[in-house]
Amino acid sequence: MLSKLDIKEKNFHGLLAVGCLAGIGEGSLRYGFTLHTGFPGMALTLVAAFLGGFTGFFLKDLGRTLRGLPPYRCINHDGWVMGAFMGAFLGTLVQLADSASGANLVVGSMVGAFFGAMTGAFPDEVITPILELMRAQDRAKPRHGSL
Template sequence: MLPRLDIKEKNFHGILAVGGIAGIIEGSIRYGFTLHTAFPGMMLTLVSAFLGAFTGFFLKDLFRTWSGKPPYRGINNDGWMMGAFLGTLLGTIIQTANSADGANLVIGSMTGAFIGAMAGAFPDEFITPILEMMQANRKKPTKKAPR
């Protein structure tokens, strides 16, 4: 019934989920149990991921043009989305571990999303072929050895 999600969609939803949970926890620490702080946590984390990807692609194009190569234009964007999700998750966990009262979790998720997306933008053209190769190997029927 529902279509299968690709890797970008899974990571996008993961970024939203982690940012939303961080927003709920941070808002609940300050004001008691709240759900209305989920949306700002999601949006701030998502905007940070997009800004990190923009920064990463800008720096990548800058380095490529300085070395005489043509600029890279992100086509598939799998690398920065995967990096943003991992960064969001790790940033939130690190902020939780470093904070005595669990405050500023959204700041941790935002910082992690920015750094993860920026780092994921650099190997972006290599990530999609690797994922496609993994998908092709998964779909191949394996021959069983005769007994």
């Protein structure tokens, strides 16, 4: 009934979940247990990831143009979404470990998502072919119990 999620969709949902949990955690530290701070944390993390991806693609195109190459026209966006998720996760963990009270978790999530998306934009053109090759190899493996 439902289609299977690809790697970009899984990482996008993970990015939203990390931002939401960071917002809930920070709001709960400040106001007691609360759920209404989840959406702002999720939205801020998503905006930071988008701006990081935009910045990474801008810098990548600037470097390609200065070298005389045509600009990269991204199609799949797998690299920056994967980088944004991992950056948001690690940024939240670093902020949690660094702060004595666990405050500013959303800021750690945002900064991590920005830098993760920015660095993930640079290898974006090679990540999707690697993922497709891995998917083709996975389909070629015989399953247990099949003839």
